[in-house]
Amino acid sequence: MATFTLNGVETTLDADPNMPLLWALREKAGLTGTKFGCGLAQCGACTVHLDGVPVRSCQTFVGDVEGAEVVTVEGAEGPVAEAVRAAWVALDVPQCGYCQSGQILAAVALLSETPKPSDADIDGALDGNLCRCATYHRIRAAIHDAASRLEA
């Protein structure tokens, strides 16, 4: 059992405190935008924001989020999230799309901290998010594009 703010709404989930947040979000809260890729914090497909910081929900546990603020891809809103989505759509970033929830949340977190990131900043912030389709080339361009949109 944990009570926390999920996408802006106070939520109580009846789940074992040792259950990974990933599975609680997906199967208890019904938010399936957060994906399972590795279960070991190696791929980033399950990235969510915990108090504004990107974390791997497969290695974050229900017991860890009591009183915290959790944002998933479904709840990512505001100017930065909108700029990121607009850039992703404009550059046609996704291929299979499976990793993109995690990529987008990682990008939103980066741009919230660093409005004008360098390529090195992007490498540092998103290297933990695997994309087996290798849309990396467009992810990098889309983050720069989103930064320009936010500046405008």
Added chain:
Amino acid sequence: MLSNARPDLRFALKKLQSAPVSRRRFLIGATATATGLAVGFHSLPSGAAEGGTPAQSATPSPFASYIELSEEGVVTVLSSQFEMGQGSYHGLATLVVEELDCGWQAVSVVGASGNTQLYGNLMWGGVAQGTGGSTSIATSWTRYRTAAATMKAMLVAAAAEAWGVPADEIEAAEGRLVHTASGRAAGYGDFARPAAALPVPQEVTLKAPGAWSQIGNPEVKRYDRRAKTDGTQDFTLDVRLPGMLTAVMIHPPKFGATLKSFDASGAREMPGVVEVVEVSRGIAVVAEDTWSAIDASHAVTAEWDESAAEQRGSAEILAQYRELARQAPQALAREEGDALGTLAGAERVIEAEFEFPFLAHAALEPMNAVARMNEGGSLEVWGGHQIPDLYRFLASQIAEISPEQVRLHVLKTGGGFGRRAVGDGDVVVEAVEVAKALGWRAPVKVQWTRENDMRGGRYRPAYVHRLRAALGPDGKPLAWDNHIVGQSIVAGTPFAGLIRDGVDATSVEGASTLPYAIPNLRVGLTTTDVKVPVLWWRAVGSTHTAYATEVFIDELAEAAGADPVQYRLDLLADHPRHAAVLRLAAEKAGWGQALPEGRFHGVAVHESFASFVAQVAEVSMEGGQVRVHKVVCAVDCGIAVNPDTIKAQMEGGIGFGLGAILQEELTLTEGAVDQANYDSYRPLRLSQMPEVEVHIVESDASPTGVGEPGLPPIGPAVANAVAKASGRRIRVLPFEKGLNA
């Protein structure tokens, strides 16, 4: 993935057919559906009266259509082709939007299945529905455009009748019909039902290329891009059915081992666990939710009979391959002139051996499928079904029902790369077997963990290539001998018909089709017996043949003191499409011009799946590591239906291939797989991705594929640049190993 242009496949898959497929005649048909109009093709068996049989009387199918139009004007494309990220759904939608003139607003695409006559892959002789060999556009090119043009003609005819005006005065655009003279206008949906009652035109005229507004338009963006940025795109992982249970598998620790006994008493006591059952491929831990199943799977202990299992390590397997490569090949895939005699008498002979590891597909969505038996005895199976007809057949056998009682829901998948086209239907079989073991009392999702996926086999086979060439006084090759040693992908599968005269075409493609003019040429194959399950892996044989042949030809150019681009061009006089992409990539990359200090260019060109790709890689060595800065890519895939998708597939193929040559390697120790997750099996990361520039050759040739052909040249292009940068030819992959070999 399955290779294209292989009529042999019709023999391989014939047993799946309930009716002969040859000499079949296709008639277009249309039916009124509950919600509107559906247009597809009905086929008649050979011998049916030519032109005399109304299309509507052909065998009806509940899913028999390519396009459906609802009364609300919603256009649904029923895709015969599977979407794993490569953009097939978008490609088919583009063909439909082009000819139907319906605009993009109301278009969606769903996976279709259950009708081989409609959905059988024409590049495989139409014998089975399936996706592979980069054939989606080729098999759909005429079908879906014709279906869309037919639907539009019927809508126009219905409007003409209703409005009492000539059909040729009605304009159709953006999903609306307009008769300017009378001021009448309506949406397509308004005429969906009346159109369905009209006769179906058997001849429609497709647009001339000059009239295309969608095909070839680089501004057309993927129809599914929004759903893939807001979390609403569903995959098999996201299937939820009332009362559904989730199972996690425990597979044998070595390939070929069988279950002796297991103890699940502890697991059964754990919260959420429903049952632990044995199925043909291992043990299934069934729970009310995924995490409970994963958690409880660790509490199961099992004893395995390993007497028939593979016990060798990958190093031993590859050492054996090296020995075999120096002996005579079992079979010849190509022989022209006298390669061995020429080599024996030659003054200048160059030799090289290449070693390629097993590779995992490692798609982000681990394998999964969902099975549900309905009251009334029909079975539904949800999944990333890459070969629906095969999986329907396999599912029906387990359920002991007819294939017609099985309905497959073909869902988009989180990456495929060939992994979901499996002859024995692995995870599909597991889902149906587990549901059956539970007495069909609940729908069951089998969800593999990453560890299941990594250790589940179906790898790109390991190979060794031995190459020898004799150079003439002018430096040109007089003889070329290439001996390939490795496992057959298709042996023992429904695709075994691809083996002819002892040669599995997927083992040698790209090597046996070497385009260079060499008078004495031999390509031999030795197929090995190893119990590691292997499979097509994006670009299949060309994943290793392109590397071996394009690194070796570069080495010959170096020995001849020739420029690597010019050396190739001199040998490609009879292959203008190879030569054209090679020239284009070289020109765009500034081949031969000065590069920044420490940067070097390497080049490669390769044909796969009837598309031609050349790449120039710009590389430096940093701290003993290879850094790829930029790749310039030229592609000729015939008519470019979706230029932006083509670019995306080249970019993706380059990234996928680069990870493989730099650092991916699946190894075994005493028969057990060493890697389990992405910490030890490491695909390319963002920081390693080069800048990519793609140039598409303008062409009016029939469209060919792009899902795979972007991959083969990247390895050799980078290796050839590394040879200049470091003086070393990397002949053992991945580079991390080869640089230290």
